[in-house]
Amino acid sequence: METMIKNKSNSNNLIIQSISKSYKKGSVKANCDISATICPNEVVAIIGHNGAGKTTLLNQIIGIVKPDQGDILFQGHSFVKNTKLARNLVSMMPQFHAPLSGVTLRQAIEAILHIRGISGKKTYVEEIINELRIDKWADRPGEKLSGGLQRLTSFAMSVVCPPPIILLDEPTNDVDPVRRKLVWNYMRKLARNGHIVLVVTHNLLEVEQYADRYLLLDQGRLIRDEKTGGINDQLVSNTLSIILNDWDSISNLPASIEAKYIEEEMKMILTLSHEQVPDAVQWLLNLMNQRKVVHYRLTSASLDTTYGGLTDGNQNES
Amino acid sequence: MEIKTNHERAMNPDESRLKLPFIKFWGLVRWSLIRHKYLLPAFTIIQAAFALAIVYGLALLIPEINESAAIYLSSGSISLGIIAVGCVLAPQIANTSKQDGLFAYQRTLPVGRSAILLADIIIWCIASLPGVFMGCLAAILRFDITLTITPLSIAIILIAQITMICIGFAIAYLLPPNAMALATQLIMIGGLLFSPITYPMDRLPEWTTYIHQYLPFVPTTDLLRSTLFNFGTFSFVDLFVIIIWAIVGFIVSLITLSRRE
Numbered sequence: 001m002e003t004m005i006k007n008k009s010n011s012n013n014l015i016i017q018s019i020s021k022s023y024k025k026g027s028v029k030a031n032c033d034i035s036a037t038i039c040p041n042e043v044v045a046i047i048g049h050n051g052a053g054k055t056t057l058l059n060q061i062i063g064i065v066k067p068d069q070g071d072i073l074f075q076g077h078s079f080v081k082n083t084k085l086a087r088n089l090v091s092m093m094p095q096f097h098a099p100l101s102g103v104t105l106r107q108a109i110e111a112i113l114h115i116r117g118i119s120g121k122k123t124y125v126e127e128i129i130n131e132l133r134i135d136k137w138a139d140r141p142g143e144k145l146s147g148g149l150q151r152l153t154s155f156a157m158s159v160v161c162p163p164p165i166i167l168l169d170e171p172t173n174d175v176d177p178v179r180r181k182l183v184w185n186y187m188r189k190l191a192r193n194g195h196i197v198l199v200v201t202h203n204l205l206e207v208e209q210y211a212d213r214y215l216l217l218d219q220g221r222l223i224r225d226e227k228t229g230g231i232n233d234q235l236v237s238n239t240l241s242i243i244l245n246d247w248d249s250i251s252n253l254p255a256s257i258e259a260k261y262i263e264e265e266m267k268m269i270l271t272l273s274h275e276q277v278p279d280a281v282q283w284l285l286n287l288m289n290q291r292k293v294v295h296y297r298l299t300s301a302s303l304d305t306t307y308g309g310l311t312d313g314n315q316n317e318s
Numbered sequence: 319m320e321i322k323t324n325h326e327r328a329m330n331p332d333e334s335r336l337k338l339p340f341i342k343f344w345g346l347v348r349w350s351l352i353r354h355k356y357l358l359p360a361f362t363i364i365q366a367a368f369a370l371a372i373v374y375g376l377a378l379l380i381p382e383i384n385e386s387a388a389i390y391l392s393s394g395s396i397s398l399g400i401i402a403v404g405c406v407l408a409p410q411i412a413n414t415s416k417q418d419g420l421f422a423y424q425r426t427l428p429v430g431r432s433a434i435l436l437a438d439i440i441i442w443c444i445a446s447l448p449g450v451f452m453g454c455l456a457a458i459l460r461f462d463i464t465l466t467i468t469p470l471s472i473a474i475i476l477i478a479q480i481t482m483i484c485i486g487f488a489i490a491y492l493l494p495p496n497a498m499a500l501a502t503q504l505i506m507i508g509g510l511l512f513s514p515i516t517y518p519m520d521r522l523p524e525w526t527t528y529i530h531q532y533l534p535f536v537p538t539t540d541l542l543r544s545t546l547f548n549f550g551t552f553s554f555v556d557l558f559v560i561i562i563w564a565i566v567g568f569i570v571s572l573i574t575l576s577r578r579e
Contacts, residue, residue, distance in 0.1 A: 059579070064579065098423055099415070099420035099423055101418065111352065114344070114348055115342055115346055115349065115427055116345070163428075
């Protein structure tokens with residue numbers, strides 16, 4: 001089932017119109033007939049398995065990859081036809097770290113401002129360094145920074161004095177939990193200031209917490225486009241995951257919408273409606289009293305359920 | 319914190335229409351200079367050693383060095399230095415930047431593709447200057463040669479540098495790493511041993527003349543010899559050949575850099 005958000009027409013929206021791209025004479029489809037309208041003031045997450053076409057979509061927006069068909073419009077201009085304009089209006093954080101060899105963290109951010117032709121560099125650089133709390137490493141050479149700090153530097157390079165559209169490819173990978181929150185909050189701040197923020201990520205929990213909307217891609221197709229806030233309204237909204245140490249003695253399972261067993265992990269996943277939660281918790285407490293539970297987690301992470309239900313990652317990994 | 323945007327500037331082509339491209343271009347040059355700050359001194363030392371090795375080392379192979387041999391060795395040293403930086407070091411570093419993501423990253427920046435190339439050409443021209451200087455110095459010290467420093471000879475040095483760098487970039491951007499390494503080795507071995515750069519053309523079989531006159535290396539050396547050392551005649555055909563190679567190298571690099579997947 002496809003769910004797509006219809007947005008009001010606005011020239012400041014980024015309009016993706018039936019974008020398709022294939023490689024190797026059409027045998028490999030990178031993406032297929034993707035349409036979406038991305039509005040300013042919202043953080044939109046792009047999720048999907050590896051090889052689902054997420055990075056290809058970002059590369060098409062900034063003009064590195066040319067779609068076989070379709071168009072990408074912003075303020076009446078086609079980014080497909082005018083890639084120079086696309087690069088002026090879009091800032092992109094690459095999937096891998098931005099090249100930092102030979103420059104310090106501070107110099108890397110300054111360099112981007114120079115290249116963007118922006119004055120008042122010192123102020124902007126200090127602001128972003130302080131916002132991300134990376135001032136301690138500001139003068140350390142890029143190649144000596146940890147993976148997380150390199151990722152944060154790359155993020156800072158993309159968002160310092162940014163153009164209206166910001167594309168971020170897995171910005172929180174390798175980043176510590178405290179600064180992950182800072183990164184997401186900074187994205188929200190950018191959105192509040194009228195920027196279009198598109199983020200590729202694999203972290204569904206963060207998407208639920210911070211993104212306004214998500215696009216779920218599978219095998220190059222957009223199979224879901226909806227607000228994250230709507231997730232909790234759905235019937236399926238609670239997941240109880242339990243790792244057990246005694247598999248055989250499990251009995252009297254509580255009522256659930258779905259029960260999954262992953263034998264090799266000794267793991268049980270129960271999908272529960274709101275009404276089913278109290279009984280399930282009581283059942284869990286009984287198991288804990290019997291010391292049969294190694295670890296448990298009760299979440300409202302229904303995006304995780306949706307994601308797994310709509311896609312088949314193992315088959316589509318690339 | 320208020321987040322600023324340069325959106326209006328990007329959307330308004332009238333504002334800073336002339337100034338902004340220069341500011342951005344200087345930003346690119348500055349970034350390259352910072353990135354290469356450790357490489358440039360290293361290249362200076364390598365080129366100094368290279369120039370001394372040719373002028374002093376190759377001279378040991380020749381029992382009696384007359385004026386002609388001295389000029390061939392001296393001009394050859396400068397020419398090979400320019401070839402080494404442009405066609406060997408530059409493509410190797412450019413290829414590394416392809417592998418570590420710099421090449422791909424540069425393509426997302428709000429600057430023209432030709433500006434990216436020009437910025438790198440400027441950096442590599444600066445990088446090959448110490449070799450030119452050391453070649454000249456070695457020639458003066460070893461053979462007591464008087465150099466003819468004129469606007470024309472300086473222009474020829476500049477054209478020679480740009481040509482070799484453009485060829486080097488074309489090799490780096492067009493070829494995969496293994497093929498690039500092979501091509502650069504071939505150029506260097508061919509340049510050192512099988513090109514009449516450090517010795518006269520008449521020592522090679524006649525058929526090689528037809529090849530060398532259309533390749534850029536010998537015409538470059540002949541132009542350097544005729545202008546900087548005042549030896550031989552200045553040939554507009556040689557100048558035409560190397561300018562054509564520079565243009566072809568630049569266009570190939572530009573196409574590769576601009577190509578969309």
